[in-house]
Amino acid sequence: MxxxxxxxxxxxxxxxxxxxxxxxxxxxxxxxxxxxxxxxxxxxxxxxxxxxxxxxxxxxxxxxxxxxxxxxxxxxxxxxxxxxxxGLTQDWAVAIVGVGNLGRALANYGGFVSRGFRVAGLLDADPEVVGDHIAGLVVEHSDELESVIAKRGVSIVVIATPATAAQAVCDRVIASGVTSILNFAPVVLTVPAGVDVRKVDLSIELQILAFHEQRKVNGGPVMGEEWAGEVS
Amino acid sequence: MxxxxxxxxxxxxxxxxxxxxxxxxxxxxxxxxxxxxxxxxxxxxxxxxxxxxxxxxxxxxxxxxxxxxxxxxxxxxxxxxxxxxxGLTQDWAVAIVGVGNLGRALANYGGFVSRGFRVAGLLDADPEVVGDHIAGLVVEHSDELESVIAKRGVSIVVIATPATAAQAVCDRVIASGVTSILNFAPVVLTVPAGVDVRKVDLSIELQILAFHEQRKVNGGPVMGEEWAGEVS
DNA sequence: TCGACTTTGTGCATCACTTCACAAAGGCAC
DNA sequence: GTGCCTTTGTGAAGTGATGCACAAAGTCGA
CATH class of the missing domain: 1.10.10.10 (Winged helix-like DNA-binding domain superfamily/Winged helix DNA-binding domain)
Structure with a gap:
């Protein structure tokens, strides 16, 4: 923000x-x-x-x-x-960190690479994945993160790692000078002022839909159920 | 909306x-x-x-x-x-239409299936993909869309098809009574009143980031370039 | 050149959301 | 109990976005 x-x-x-x-x-x-x-x-x-x-x-x-x-x-x-x-008349180098299902989908996503954006690096911590060829790139090890950012002039990083790794990756890319991050991991990233984080959260969207769907079905939250948990 | x-x-x-x-x-x-x-x-x-x-x-x-x-x-x-x-204390059956890279990622996405949501169907129009086992489900042909929705009580549909197919899929699921749609295809879906569409658009998020990044780098859009296109 | 028509750009009223600041409400120690 | 301390819940003010409605500005045909 x-x-x-x-x-x-x-x-x-x-x-x-x-x-x-x-x-x-x-x-x-x-x-x-x-x-x-x-x-x-x-x-x-x-x-x-x-x-x-x-x-x-x-x-x-x-x-x-x-x-x-x-x-x-x-x-x-x-x-x-x-x-x-x-700013789409210039070319932005994007690195995707985390090459799981989502990372792969992003790397292959056509509209992603469309005008203005170029996937310049794919990184993952899993040695099993490193070396794979995806969308014309070779997956590199996360250890290379800083050097990939520096050497290829990456200015936008996409985080598609598990939630547990996201903050650490975030800290490292910020330390490397990146100030624009697109986060797919379901965590609230803590960043210094001047860094832009945008968040895409699939489960949040589903939950919002569920809220409205519930309203439509029975006019509101299920009533009559009593709270069964213990209250300290 | x-x-x-x-x-x-x-x-x-x-x-x-x-x-x-x-x-x-x-x-x-x-x-x-x-x-x-x-x-x-x-x-x-x-x-x-x-x-x-x-x-x-x-x-x-x-x-x-x-x-x-x-x-x-x-x-x-x-x-x-x-x-x-x-509405997460009840169980919502979700169908995912379009089992490309993104659809696969969604089907396998852990947090997706977490509390309250259950992937009850995977559908694709490509005979090559139909029959594949993904996340414990068998991919069915899009022709089955209406029957899958009806038989399994699907109330939320995720559209992860190419842009060109999205509106047609949308129309069909609405005709089947679905009123909650999560759309990943990069198109504006036209729906009747009472239907909820939420949109997740990866390239839009990137473009917003690019805007802010540009501001940070050089304080605004690139100047000095003149418009080179023809104006009718 | 003129007048009718179209469509932009914007002032203004309204609505929705945010933030402040504080009274009310409860817990806890004694 | 009583009084102090903490934290909630909310009125009210502030901020920003939205949508109406219309004057200004342009096109086009005659």
């Missing part, structure tokens, strides 16, 4: 909520571009991205005035502008 | 933001329980879950008054209450 002092109005203020939606717009735009659509209105793009058109216009207005009134947005131009804003 | 009419104050109002954090608290509490901690203060639990203690207290207050002033919260009791609220 990035913390800003509330006084200074953010170096070039794009709200977090907007940033989180830009990739969505970008994907919708790429879909339009594939179908050779030249321009798109905020209304149409909003539908494609699954948001409200007023919100979309406000979001885009944070980047600048890239639309033409009465016409809409030029698809290619907007793709370029959003890509640039998101 | 669940929509409520703003008039009625929500059947039993727990804010979405709170629901999204309950699984986090639950995990932190389970960690404490493993270490045989009997009671915990909001401050300590907040640190373990990585949130502000005032927020944690307000979140928990939405469930009821389960704390004891001057003491804190009974760990076991709170685990029970949160589990019940999230």
């Amino acid at each position: 990035i913390r800003r002092t509330p006084q200074q109005p953010r170096e070039r203020g794009i709200p977090d909520a907007t940033v989180a939606r830009l990739p969505l717009y970008l994907r919708a735009l790429n879909g339009l571009a594939e179908r050779a659509v030249a321009t798109v209105s905020s209304e149409d793009l909003a539908v494609a991205a699954g948001v409200n058109s007023a919100k979309l216009r406000k979001d885009l207005s944070h980047l600048g005035s890239y639309g033409t009134r009465g016409v809409g947005y030029d698809v290619q131009y907007l793709i370029y502008q959003i890509s640039r804003e998101l | 669940i929509r409520r009419t703003p008039q009625q104050p929500r059947e039993r109002g727990i804010p979405d933001a709170t629901v999204a954090r309950l699984p986090l608290y639950l995990r932190a509490l389970n960690g404490l329980a493993e270490r045989a901690v009997a009671t915990v203060s909001s401050e300590d639990l907040a640190v373990a879950a990585g949130v502000n203690s005032a927020k944690l207290r307000k979140d928990l207050s939405h469930l009821g008054s389960y704390g004891t002033r001057g003491v804190g919260y009974d760990v076991q009791y709170l685990i029970y209450q949160i589990s019940r609220e999230l």
Whole structure:
């Protein structure tokens, strides 16, 4: 989580909520571009991205005035502008630590390697896995973590290790100067200020779904059951 | 996204933001329980879950008054209450559609099957994959989707298919009565009201990280480059 | 050139969530 | 009991996001 002092109005203020939606717009735009659509209105793009058109216009207005009134947005131009804003016009070297089922899936995930990102290293602590060829790379031993980061200019690390190893890996990559981490391990990582951690947690998503599903089925938590545990 | 009419104050109002954090608290509490901690203060639990203690207290207050002033919260009791609220005291049958790299990873993911969830079906359209044994289940053909959902009481479906197949799968599971979907495919699913879709998108998370990383490296988007594309 | 039409960009009201700060509530020692 | 200490639960203020509604700005046909 990035913390800003509330006084200074953010170096070039794009709200977090907007940033989180830009990739969505970008994907919708790429879909339009594939179908050779030249321009798109905020209304149409909003539908494609699954948001409200007023919100979309406000979001885009944070980047600048890239639309033409009465016409809409030029698809290619907007793709370029959003890509640039998101930093996808440059190449980011990504290392994936933990080559279990999930790590493998990530390494092979097409959209992952798409624009802007390049898997530059796969690391695992298990000697059994080290040496495997996955997605065109050879899995290296976790001991090499620091040197891989340094030598290949890795700036984003994906942690796909078991929960128990995650914090240690996290500490090491931060010590190596990495400040952007995507964490798949089900733990809350402790990091110094200035380091960005984003978390993807499959079981949390399922639990949120279960909550809503329960509401739909019987209007709320199961009642009538009494607490059977001991209370100190 | 669940929509409520703003008039009625929500059947039993727990804010979405709170629901999204309950699984986090639950995990932190389970960690404490493993270490045989009997009671915990909001401050300590907040640190373990990585949130502000005032927020944690307000979140928990939405469930009821389960704390004891001057003491804190009974760990076991709170685990029970949160589990019940999230609907984890009952068993949810989950089907995973799409058994590629990601689907396999999900099927094997331990925390996935943990409390409350049971993988009751694995389906894929590829005859090459059908019949494979994964995580103790046999992969079935997608044609069986409706019958698997009906026969095994599946109430939550995980879509891990390619983007192109996702909407069709989505339509079919909804037609079968499923109203909770966890979508890993990089598309915006169109669903009727009353259906809950949660989305996990790996490339979006990476793009958000890239945005912040770019800010850190050079204080903003790359400047000086001029737009080289044609503008209609 | 003009007028009708379309669509953007944004001021403003509203809503939701967060955080502060403190009174109320309970435990515990004596 | 009584009084002190700790910690909860919550009113109230603050912050940020959302969505409406419309003026401004542009296109296009005649």
